[in-house]
Amino acid sequence: MARMKFLCDAERCIECNGCVTACKNEHELPWGVNRRRVVTINDGVPGEKSISVSCMHCADAPCMAVCPTDCFYKTEEGVVLHNKDACIGCGYCFFACPFGAPQFPGGNSAFGLRGKMDKCTFCAGGPEENGSKAELEKYGRNRLAEGKLPACAEMCATKALLAGDAPVISDIFRDRALRRGKAGDAAWGWTTAYGKPEQAAAVKEENK
Amino acid sequence: MTTSNFASLLGRWLIAACLMLAWSLPLRAADAPPAQQQAERQQTQPGNNAPMWREVRQDKAHFTNNPGNEAGVLIQTGGDAWRHLRNGSVTVYGGWLVILVAAAIALFYMIKGPLTNHDPLTGRLIQRFPRVERVIHWLTAGTFLILAVTGLAILFGKHVLIPLIGHSAFGYLMVLGKNVHNFIGPLFAVSTVAMIVIWARDNVWQNIDALWIRKAGGLLSGEHVPSGRFNFGEKTWFWIGVTILGLSVAVSGLILDFPNFGQTRADMQLASVVHAIAAIVMLLLAFGHIYMGTIGVKGAYDSMKSGYVDETWAREHHEHWYNDVKAGKSGHPQG
Numbered sequence: 001m002a003r004m005k006f007l008c009d010a011e012r013c014i015e016c017n018g019c020v021t022a023c024k025n026e027h028e029l030p031w032g033v034n035r036r037r038v039v040t041i042n043d044g045v046p047g048e049k050s051i052s053v054s055c056m057h058c059a060d061a062p063c064m065a066v067c068p069t070d071c072f073y074k075t076e077e078g079v080v081l082h083n084k085d086a087c088i089g090c091g092y093c094f095f096a097c098p099f100g101a102p103q104f105p106g107g108n109s110a111f112g113l114r115g116k117m118d119k120c121t122f123c124a125g126g127p128e129e130n131g132s133k134a135e136l137e138k139y140g141r142n143r144l145a146e147g148k149l150p151a152c153a154e155m156c157a158t159k160a161l162l163a164g165d166a167p168v169i170s171d172i173f174r175d176r177a178l179r180r181g182k183a184g185d186a187a188w189g190w191t192t193a194y195g196k197p198e199q200a201a202a203v204k205e206e207n208k
Numbered sequence: 209m210t211t212s213n214f215a216s217l218l219g220r221w222l223i224a225a226c227l228m229l230a231w232s233l234p235l236r237a238a239d240a241p242p243a244q245q246q247a248e249r250q251q252t253q254p255g256n257n258a259p260m261w262r263e264v265r266q267d268k269a270h271f272t273n274n275p276g277n278e279a280g281v282l283i284q285t286g287g288d289a290w291r292h293l294r295n296g297s298v299t300v301y302g303g304w305l306v307i308l309v310a311a312a313i314a315l316f317y318m319i320k321g322p323l324t325n326h327d328p329l330t331g332r333l334i335q336r337f338p339r340v341e342r343v344i345h346w347l348t349a350g351t352f353l354i355l356a357v358t359g360l361a362i363l364f365g366k367h368v369l370i371p372l373i374g375h376s377a378f379g380y381l382m383v384l385g386k387n388v389h390n391f392i393g394p395l396f397a398v399s400t401v402a403m404i405v406i407w408a409r410d411n412v413w414q415n416i417d418a419l420w421i422r423k424a425g426g427l428l429s430g431e432h433v434p435s436g437r438f439n440f441g442e443k444t445w446f447w448i449g450v451t452i453l454g455l456s457v458a459v460s461g462l463i464l465d466f467p468n469f470g471q472t473r474a475d476m477q478l479a480s481v482v483h484a485i486a487a488i489v490m491l492l493l494a495f496g497h498i499y500m501g502t503i504g505v506k507g508a509y510d511s512m513k514s515g516y517v518d519e520t521w522a523r524e525h526h527e528h529w530y531n532d533v534k535a536g537k538s539g540h541p542q543g
C-alpha cells in the first residue's frame with residue numbers, strides 16, 4: 001500500500017507561493033484559512049532557502065494524539081484526515097502540531113470560538129462519500145479519489161514540491177541530489193566526514 | 209620498550225588527542241551567525257544545507273507572506289513536550305487520582321459514617337451564612353461542577369465516554385460541552401474572586417487552629433474540636449483550594465479562553481498544563497469539601513441551604529464562633 005508524503009526541495013523552491021494559491025483555489029478556502037504556506041529562511045541573504053509547508057501527514061501524528069474527541073483518522077495511504085462533525089474547535093491540534101498546519105476559520109476569537117479545524121487533506125477529502133457535495137463543502141476537492149495528486153505539487157513550477165508515494169518521491173529527490181552541482185559527493189557532505197572544507201575547495205581548483 | 213610503557217604512552221596520546229578534539233570542535237560550530245554560516249557553507253559545499261536546518265529547529269520566526277500568528281515558524285518543538293506531558297503524566301496520574309480519592313472517601317464513609325451531633329438539637333437557630341454569602345457560594349459551586357464535568361470530559365472523555373457512546377454522539381455532545389466550559393469559565397473566575405474577598409477575614413490563622421491540627425480535626429476520633437467560624441480544615445480548603453488553585457485555574461483558563469491577545473503556542477501549552485494540573489488537584493480537594501458539606505457532617509448542608517444552624521451544631525463544631533455570637537460579637541476573628 002502506498003505511503004503518501006510531501007517532500008519540498010529547498011534547492012528548487014523559489015517562493016512563488018504558487019502552491020499556496022493552487023491549494024486555496026482548488027478547495028475554495030475561506031479568508032484566513034491557508035492550508036499551505038511558504039517560509040523563507042535567511043531571507044535576502046546569499047544562501048536563503050524557501051520551503052513550502054503544510055500538514056506533513058505524520059506517521060505518529062501529534063494532532064491525532066491530543067484531540068479530545070478523537071476526530072482524526074488515517075487512511076490506508078497514510079493520509080491524516082479528520083471528521084469535522086466531531087471537531088469542537090479547541091485548538092489542541094494546533095498547539096501540538098510542529099508545522100502549524102491546523103487552521104481555524106474563526107481565528108483566535110474570544111471564548112475560543114475558532115470554528116471547525118481545517119487543514120491539508122492531501123487532496124483526499126474527508127469521511128463523506130468520495131466526490132460528494134457534502135465532502136466538497138467541508139473538506140474541498142478529493143483529487144486522490146480521481147487518481148490525481150495534490151494540486152499544490154502538480155502546480156509547482158520548479159517541481160520543488162513533490163507529493164506521492166514515499167519511495168517514489170524519495171527516489172526522485174535522491175536522483176536529483178546525485179546529479180546536482182559539479183561534484184555529486186559534495187551534495188551529500190562527504191567532505192565534512194572525510195576531509196576539511198578547504199581541501200575540498202582545493203581539489204575543485206585543481207579540477208578546473 | 210616494555211608493553212606497560214607502550215600502553216601508558218598510548219594512553220597519554222589518547223588523552224591529549226581527546227583534549228585537542230574537545231577544544232577544536234565547539235569553536236567551529238558556533239562562531240558565525242547562522243545566515244553567514246549557510247552562505248559560507250554554500251561556497252565550500254554546495255547543496256549542504258546543514259546550517260539552515262539547524263536554524264529551523266530554533267523555534268524562530270522566518271519570513272513568510274502568511275499573516276497568521278507564528279506563521280514564520282517552520283517547525284515548533286514545544287508541541288511534542290506538551291503532548292507527552294498532557295497525554296502522559298497528567299492524564300494517567302490525574303485519572304487514577306480522581307478515581308482513588310473518590311473511592312477513599314466512599315470507603316471512609318462506609319467505615320466511619322457521618323459526624324453527628326453529640327447532644328440533642330435545641331431547636332434554636334442562629335445565622336451562619338447571610339444571603340450574599342450563600343449566593344456567592346452556590347454560584348461558585350454550580351459553575352465549578354459544570355466546569356468539572358465538561359473539563360473531565362475534555363481530558364478523559366476520549367478514554368471513558370467514546371467506548372460507551374461512540375465517536376459521533378460524543379463529538380456532538382462535546383461541541384456543546386466545550387462551549388459551555390468556555391462561557392461558564394469567566395463566571396467562575398468572577399465568583400471565585402468574590403468568594404475570596406468575602407471569606408478571607410474569617411480564614412486567617414487563629415491560635416485555636418493549632419489544637420485542631422493536633423487532634424486531626426477529630427476526624428478519626430469523632431470528637432468535636434473547638435474552632436472559630438471556620439476550622440483549620442475549612443481554612444486549608446479556602447487558601448489552597450479556593451485561593452491558590454482557584455486563581456491558578458481561573459488565570460490559566462482565561463489565557464486559554466481568550467486567545468485573541470496574540471498568545472503563542474508555547475503560552476497556550478503552558479497554560480493548558482497549569483490548567484489541567486490545578487483543576488485536577490482542586491477537584492480532589494473539592495471531593496473532600498463536598499463530602500463534608502453534604503453527607504459527611506450532619507447539619508452542615510443546612511447551613512449553606514438555609515443559612516441557619518442549630519445552636520447545638522454551632523457549639524459542637526465551632527465553639528469559639530458560637531461563644532462570640534452568643535456574646536453579641538460579630539463572630540469574625542477578634543483583634
